[in-house]
């Protein structure tokens with residue numbers, strides 16, 4: 001049943017123990033729980049937030065509504081890890097408990113201020129008595145002791161010329177000076193990215209620098225979750241335009257996650273220097289709100305929401321929706337952005353099974369595996385299949401044109417049908433062979449093409465015994481079942 005607005009924004013304390021127990025039991029019984037991905041204990045997960053390294057650990061927060069699989073009253077939940085693989089659930093950290101975030105602690109980011117303090121920049125969503133929305137860009141300090149201390153006043157309010165769709169501050173530093181990019185809608189209902197600059201090293205005072213110019217194209221009606229990272233000194237802007245004209249850059253999902261690569265960053269004007277055209281970050285069915293940051297070991301790390309706004313998924317029947325992607329490392333090779341699971345992901349591999357995929361079923365007992373194949377001719381692979389191959393996800397490879405098509409029409413359940421059943425990606429045909437590293441989990445599939453030249457990330461909902469693999473021709477493959 002759809003939740004009314006009143007239900008979505010009820011105070012957390014109004015949910016009693018019976019309610020929570022019933023919900024938790026439903027989620028535990030769900031056949032869609034993944035084994036090596038971050039997902040919420042109950043309710044809805046959306047954007048990754050505050051991805052950072054602090055106090056000897058990676059910190060990865062996420063947007064959560066714990067009391068149902070819907071976009072309700074949001075908090076930030078925290079996961080910590082020393083290796084980006086084994087995550088500790090630290091619970092809810094930023095709650096919607098002040099007048100500046102009473103309708104939800106929305107997305108934002110984090111950067112260490114000192115050894116003891118992690119600075120958090122997030123959007124507080126609020127509604128006035130007349131239901132009008134107001135957004136505040138709020139600050140908080142997360143201490144080594146695990147406590148959040150919110151700043152008393154917002155760090156930024158929405159400037160004239162913009163609507164209250166103004167959110168998702170992502171803080172980054174250039175030469176020790178802190179800046180933030182913020183997603184915004186202008187008063188004329190067009191989307192843009194605004195840059196703010198910190199006035200002081202303690203990040204307690206900020207001012208607007210202006211809109212960050214990186215294209216002459218219209219950016220649709222809103223931009224969400226902008227991020228800037230520096231890869232080999234080159235700024236990469238990752239963002240989620242809503243309502244973008246498909247002539248600017250094609251996409252099939254309701255909203256795309258995109259990026260541009262530039263030669264430099266002029267933070268005063270402000271603008272990206274010599275920005276590339278727009279590229280899709282991911283060519284699968286579900287990736288959004290990717291958050292990336294420059295980690296202290298020199299790597300650029302990213303986490304994505306394997307989900308989309310305004311899209312219902314089958315696991316909602318079990319009281320849960322939304323998972324985070326594997327943690328990916330972003331690199332540039334020959335001027336192109338590559339994304340690949342961090343090398344620590346190898347530690348999930350158990351014994352290798354060398355196999356020959358054919359038209360006969362290769363039977364696995366789990367969908368939690370990494371499959372590696374190298375192809376030199378056209379091929380179709382079938383994953384998440386039942387034994388007689390009437391239900392499956394297929395992956396068709398055309399080596400001639402360098403095209404991969406993922407098709408999820410033949411599954412027992414369907415969702416997001418109005419956005420189609422196939423997604424395609426194109427790869428460089430210079431090489432003789434095509435390498436695919438395919439990470440399957442109970443209800444997810446992340447496909448990395450040629451070591452991360454392209455990525456296709458999707459949710460897959462099927463029956464628990466649909467764990468067979470096939471191919472049209474004989475294909476040598478290595479398969480590792482992955483640790484929980």
Ligand code: FRU
Nearest residue numbers: 047063074106107167224289
């Ligand atoms: C993106 C988004 C953000 C917002 C958050 C609310 O998915 O809409 O713009 O801050 O989710 O949960």
